[in-house]
Amino acid sequence: MTTTTAPAAGTVAPRHHTPVRRPSLLRLTGVELRKLVDTRAGRWLLITIGLIAAVVVTLQLIYADEADQTFGNFFVPSLLPVGVLLPVLGILSITSEWSQRTALTTYALVPRRERVVTAKLVAVMVAALGSVLASLALAAVGTLVASATGGAGTWQLDGSLILNAVILQVTGVLMGAAFGLLLLNPPLAIVGYFLLPTVWGVLGEMVRPLRGPSEWLDTSKTMEPLFSSDALSGEQWGRIVVSLLVWMVLPLAAGLFRTMRREVS
Amino acid sequence: MITVENLTKRYGPHPAVDDVSFQCEPGTVTGFLGPNGAGKSTTMRMICGLTAPTAGRATVSGHPYRELPNPGREVGVLLDASAQHAGRTGREALTLSAYTMGLDRREVAAKLDLVGLNAVAAKRRVRAYSLGMRQRLGLAHALLGDPRVLILDEPANGLDPEGIFWMRGLLRDFADRGGTVLLSSHLLREVEAVADRLVVIGGGRIVAQGDKNELLAGGGTVVRARDGAALRRALEVADLSAADSSEGLLVQADAEAVGQAAADAGVALAELRPASGGGLEQLFLTLTAGESTKESVR
Numbered sequence: 001m002t003t004t005t006a007p008a009a010g011t012v013a014p015r016h017h018t019p020v021r022r023p024s025l026l027r028l029t030g031v032e033l034r035k036l037v038d039t040r041a042g043r044w045l046l047i048t049i050g051l052i053a054a055v056v057v058t059l060q061l062i063y064a065d066e067a068d069q070t071f072g073n074f075f076v077p078s079l080l081p082v083g084v085l086l087p088v089l090g091i092l093s094i095t096s097e098w099s100q101r102t103a104l105t106t107y108a109l110v111p112r113r114e115r116v117v118t119a120k121l122v123a124v125m126v127a128a129l130g131s132v133l134a135s136l137a138l139a140a141v142g143t144l145v146a147s148a149t150g151g152a153g154t155w156q157l158d159g160s161l162i163l164n165a166v167i168l169q170v171t172g173v174l175m176g177a178a179f180g181l182l183l184l185n186p187p188l189a190i191v192g193y194f195l196l197p198t199v200w201g202v203l204g205e206m207v208r209p210l211r212g213p214s215e216w217l218d219t220s221k222t223m224e225p226l227f228s229s230d231a232l233s234g235e236q237w238g239r240i241v242v243s244l245l246v247w248m249v250l251p252l253a254a255g256l257f258r259t260m261r262r263e264v265s
Numbered sequence: 266m267i268t269v270e271n272l273t274k275r276y277g278p279h280p281a282v283d284d285v286s287f288q289c290e291p292g293t294v295t296g297f298l299g300p301n302g303a304g305k306s307t308t309m310r311m312i313c314g315l316t317a318p319t320a321g322r323a324t325v326s327g328h329p330y331r332e333l334p335n336p337g338r339e340v341g342v343l344l345d346a347s348a349q350h351a352g353r354t355g356r357e358a359l360t361l362s363a364y365t366m367g368l369d370r371r372e373v374a375a376k377l378d379l380v381g382l383n384a385v386a387a388k389r390r391v392r393a394y395s396l397g398m399r400q401r402l403g404l405a406h407a408l409l410g411d412p413r414v415l416i417l418d419e420p421a422n423g424l425d426p427e428g429i430f431w432m433r434g435l436l437r438d439f440a441d442r443g444g445t446v447l448l449s450s451h452l453l454r455e456v457e458a459v460a461d462r463l464v465v466i467g468g469g470r471i472v473a474q475g476d477k478n479e480l481l482a483g484g485g486t487v488v489r490a491r492d493g494a495a496l497r498r499a500l501e502v503a504d505l506s507a508a509d510s511s512e513g514l515l516v517q518a519d520a521e522a523v524g525q526a527a528a529d530a531g532v533a534l535a536e537l538r539p540a541s542g543g544g545l546e547q548l549f550l551t552l553t554a555g556e557s558t559k560e561s562v563r
Contacts, residue, residue, distance in 0.1 A: 022334040023365055031365050038361070039352035101348035104315065105358075105406070108342045109365050111314040111331040264315035265306070265345075 023110065028119035029126070036093060036127060045092070046127070049085045053078040053135050057142040061151070069151030072161060074139035076227055079165050082131050086169055087176025090124045091189045094180030094255075103264045113260050117181065124177055128169040135165065158229040167240075168226045175219070175248045181255025184262065197247065219243045266291055266445055267312060267414060271321035274307050281307045283469040284321070289447050289462075291413070294440045296456030296477070297449040298549065299466035305449040306344065308466070309418050312447075313342050325414055337366040340414040341407030346399035346423070351392035355382055355402045358391060359409060366410045376405040381431070396423025404432070415439060417448040421455050433459040453549050457481070465549065473548060480545045486520045489513030489536040490527065499530030515540055 036042050056078045060069065094117075097103040110116050147153025176193055183189040197219055204214025204221075215221060222239040225232050232240075267289040274282040282304040289295040299305050310316040312323040314330035322329065325340050333339050349358050359373045377387050380401040386394075394402065400423050407415055415436070421429050436459055440446050450456045456463070463480050465473040473480060487510065490496040500507045500516060503526030507514040513536060516523050520537055527534050 020335040020338040020367075023367060027367065028365065031361055034361060034364070038357050039350060041352055096350070100350040100352075101345065102350050104344055104348040105362065107315060108313050108344070109337045109362055111333070111336060261317070263310070263317070265310060 022112075025115065025119060025122070028110065028115055029122045032093065032116075032119045032123035033126060036089065036123060042089075042092070045085065045089055049082050049089075049131060050134055050138075052081045052085065053131075053138050056081060057138045061142055061145055061149070064151075066146075066151045069142070069146035070154045070156065071139055071143045072157045072229070074142035074146075075135055075157065075165070076161065078135045078138060079132075079168060079227065082135060083169055083172045086124075086128055086131060086173040087179075087193055088190060089127055090173040090176030090178075091180040091193060092186060093120050093124050094177050095184055095186040095189050098184045099186050107264050114256065117256060117259060121174065121177055124173045125170050128173040129166065132162070132165050132169055136162070160231060161229045164226040164229075164232075168223060171223075171244055171248060174252070175244075178248050178251035178255055181259055182251040184255075184258065215239065216242045217246055219247050266327065267295075267323070267325055267416070267447055268327075269308070269312060269321075269323045272308060272311050272318050272323055273320040274304075274311060274316065275319045280469050282311070282318075285466065285469075285471055286321075287464045287471065287474055289414075289445050291443050291445045292440055293461040294436055294446040294448065294456075294459050295462045295464060296460030297447055297464050297466065298453060298456060299449075299451065301451050303451075303466045304469040305451075305466060306418055309344060309416055309447070309449065312416060313340070313344065315344075335366055335410075337362065337410035337412070339410075339412055340416060341410065341412040343400075343403040343407040343415075343417045343420055345418065346396065346403035346420075349391045349399065349402065352390055354388055354390055355394065355398075356387040358402065359406060362406060362409055368410060372409060372411075376409050379408065380405040397425060397428055400424055401428070404435075413443070414445045415447070417446070419449055419451070421450060421452075429455070453546060463545070465545070473545065485515050485517045485540045486523045487513050487536065487538055487540045488516055488523050488527070488534060490532050490534050492532060495530065495532045496527060496534075499526050499532050502526070502530060510540075512540075 037046060057074050060074055060077065064073065097106055106116055107113055143153050143155060145151075176189075179193040180186075180189045183192055200214065201218045201220055204210045204218050216239050222236075222243040225236045226240075269285060269287050272282055272285045273280060285304070285308055287295070297305050297308070307316060311318045312325065312330060313336075324330075325333065325336075330336060330340070336342075353361075356373060356377065359376065360370065363370060363373050377383075382398065382401055382405065386398060391399065391402070400420055404417075404420060407417065417436075420432060424432060436446050436448065440461070448456060448460075457477065460477050463474060463477050464471060488496065488500075488507075489512070493514075496514065497507060500514070500523070503522070505516050505518050505523065505526055507516045509515070520539060524534070524537055527537075
């Protein structure tokens with residue numbers, strides 16, 4: 001082995017130090033944010049999310065009618081593909097600790113596991129907010145290019161649309177994280193996250209008695225109004241909340257319970 | 266200081282760890298011995314709050330592990346050298362932990378240097394590390410927060426003989442400066458050289474514990490001569506009972522008495538030494554033979 005040498009022992013001294021404080025949530029969140037980008041897999045996931053948003057804007061520039069090349073029309077279509085990948089980020093942030101077995105180190109350093117989970121949830125929410133900013137930035141670039149190439153290039157955008165986008169992306173990444181917490185296994189969580197709501201959606205279409213509940217429980221349906229700039233009605237908000245209770249809050253709670261009790265080995 | 270009181274862990278009806286109690290004092294190295302699947306790792310995970318015990322409790326420096334505010338500054342833990350993200354570099358793995366513990370980043374370079382991982386190795390991904398390098402990284406990780414207690418599960422696995430020698434020196438030094446070390450192994454020889462105390466576990470139960478020298482003493486003396494028959498007669502004359510062993514004659518007396526008996530009879534000896542391990546070694550072999558096939562099933 002050329003990379004290891006045996007230095008003289010004698011430099012490790014158990015020291016007495018001043019009472020140490022526990023790491024703050026801010027610090028733990030910083031660590032979790034760093035974990036999102038410090039592996040090749042994580043970096044490429046984030047790069048892919050950015051690239052997809054860029055491709056969507058580019059396609060709009062090429063194929064959309066010039067009158068439709070507005071800031072809002074660049075912004076909204078980029079939300080959907082990004083929103084598909086963000087949950088994967090949430091899933092992997094949670095499950096890679098178990099698949100790569102780093103949970104052994106993480107939870108030995110921070111035995112209060114709920115603090116690690118909280119930090120992870122905050123970190124992926126920050127990533128989701130970052131993705132909205134990236135979508136806005138790319139839409140702005142698209143708008144600038146459009147106004148230079150004869151497109152409409154108008155800057156009008158409803159503030160409510162940005163709020164809707166934030167809700168959409170943050171809940172998406174949290175739903176992914178919730179599935180990750182619940183299943184604690186990357187392939188299982190990814191398949192479960194994409195399959196279960198789809199199966200539910202299909203069932204809701206096919207089985208007539210389920211059609212009513214599906215209006216309230218199928219996130220692809222309940223979240224749809226968030227893509228438009230129209231103000232949402234109370235019932236529409238109600239449906240969003242109910243569907244999120246089932247697909248986000250419930251798995252989060254059950255997953256947290258499972259993570260807290262699970263043996264780390 | 267590590268205190269383990271009546272720790273028990275059951276998986277279904279099968280007890281993986283059964284009423285285990287021992288103590289590790291500052292300034293000592295405690296060897297935690299047992300065949301594979303005897304419950305060593307489960308016990309260590311319970312000490313570190315990673316596995317919830319069915320009964321009993323463990324404290325480190327007087328506190329349950331989960332109540333330590335910043336455990337990495339108090340206890341260095343190496344439970345599995347392979348439990349690192351394969352896609353991170355060695356340096357990055359340590360940097361994450363240093364940041365979690367609130368340490369100066371210079372500690373990372375210092376500890377990498379200490380365990381002999383040079384700049385090239387530190388920049389490589391853990392995926393490309395040999396088991397020996399992973400153990401060194403794990404050891405650097407355990408030492409990162411300058412803890413007063415070390416808990417190491419099979420740290421010598423994968424280290425070359427030079428590495429094992431180096432690690433012994435490091436642990437001895439750590440204990441001599443007042444640190445507490447608990448290290449496990451399934452090889453008696455491996456910990457014999459460094460441990461002050463031994464705790465032997467088999468089938469989840471403690472079967473022996475105490476001062477190493479006391480446990481290893483009382484094994485008698487091994488003696489060998491070219492003229493085996495003459496030696497046997499000489500021992501009979503001196504009223505010393507001797508038994509055949511693979512290494513020579515095993516005599517239940519100290520080396521001085523055996524040597525004197527041989528000299529009195531004019532027998533030239535080829536070998537004269539205290540029997541190694543003795544009762545403990547025998548006990549350990551029995552345990553290994555009986556238990557090694559029963560890997561703990563979770």
